[in-house]
Every structure is written in C-alpha cells, then in structure tokens.
Amino acid sequence: MDLTEDKTEQLRKIYADNKFVNYLDMKIEEVTSGYAKMSMYVDYEKHTNLHRALHGGGLISLADTAMGIACVSTGKKVVTLAMTTNFISVIEAGETAIATAKIIHQGRRTIVAEGIVENLEGKLIGKLQATFFVIGEISLD
Numbered sequence: 258m259d260l261t262e263d264k265t266e267q268l269r270k271i272y273a274d275n276k277f278v279n280y281l282d283m284k285i286e287e288v289t290s291g292y293a294k295m296s297m298y299v300d301y302e303k304h305t306n307l308h309r310a311l312h313g314g315g316l317i318s319l320a321d322t323a324m325g326i327a328c329v330s331t332g333k334k335v336v337t338l339a340m341t342t343n344f345i346s347v348i349e350a351g352e353t354a355i356a357t358a359k360i361i362h363q364g365r366r367t368i369v370a371e372g373i374v375e376n377l378e379g380k381l382i383g384k385l386q387a388t389f390f391v392i393g394e395i396s397l398d
Contacts, residue, residue: 264288264330267397271329281315283322291360293326295319301350310347311354311382316374317342320385323358324370328389331360332397335368335389343384348376366391 268288272278281303287294297304297319299311306312321337328335348354358372367388374383 262290264290264397268293268326268330271395271397272326277318278322281318283319285326286355288326288330290330291327291363293323293330293356293358295323295326295356295358297354297356299348299350299352299354305350308347309350311349313342313344316344316348316354316383317385319354319356320358320372320374320383321387323356324372324385324387325389327358327360327370328368328391329395330397331363331368332394333363333368333391334393334395335391338367338388338390340385340387345381345383348374348380348382353377354382361386364391 265288269285284296286296304311304315354374356374358370360370362369369388372385375381
C-alpha cells in the first residue's frame with residue numbers, strides 16, 4: 258500500500274457518526290497511512306477552562322483522536338492503553354488548535370504514536386505520546 262495515499266475522505270466517513278468528535282467540533286483535515294491532522298476551533302462555551310484557555314481535557318481529546326485516526330489509517334481498530342502529555346503553552350478561546358499525529362512504532366498488538374498540538378501560527382501548545390492496543394481490523398474501502 259502506498260504510504261502517501263490520501264485517506265482523508267475515508268476517515269471522515271468513518272468518523273462522521275462519532276458523537277464525541279462531533280460534539281467537540283473536531284475536523285479531520287488530512288490523513289495518510291500512519292499520519293493524521295485535525296483541527297478544533299476553541300469555543301469559549303464548550304472548550305475552555307476558568308482562564309478562557311483550552312481545557313487540558315480538550316487538548317488531550319483532540320490529540321488522542323488524531324493519534325487514533327493515524328492508527329486507524331493503517332487498517333487497525335485500536336483503543337488507547339496509555340498516554341503521556343506535556344502541556345507547553347495555552348491556546349485561548351477564539352483560536353484554532355491543530356493536532357498532528359504520526360505512528361512511531363507499529364507492532365502486531367500495539368501501536369505507539371506521537372502527537373503535537375499547535376495554534377495556527379505554529380506555536381507549540383502540547384506534546385503527547387500514546388500506546389494503542391490493536392483490537393481488530395477495519396476496512397478502509
């Protein structure tokens with residue numbers, strides 16, 4: 258399989274009925290095998306903490322979803338086993354968070370991915386790494 262094959266529309270269809278992704282207004286921007294890019298406009302009413310900045314749980318949700326999509330792009334159905342997060346900076350309401358994720362190890366039973374969250378100007382907001390457990394196969398046809 259061509260690793261640069263665009264899988265964006267396939268993954269948008271798969272995730273179209275994901276209630277959590279839709280509730281948080283996450284958007285799939287780009288997907289190739291082992292890579293995903295997502296965006297989320299930081300809505301004051303939905304995503305912020307007491308400081309009008311993106312809540313840590315929102316940042317983790319966006320990055321976890323992007324890393325999960327990177328895994329799914331390889332045809333594997335996964336669940337998150339563990340994740341580490343480094344909160345580097347803040348992103349405020351009214352800005353857009355961009356998460357990019359790539360697989361750094363793919364085994365038969367586990368996949369390890371890393372993700373970063375930035376603002377539109379490329380300012381680093383968070384850096385994450387997660388281990389996913391492979392629970393099956395998923396058709397990308």
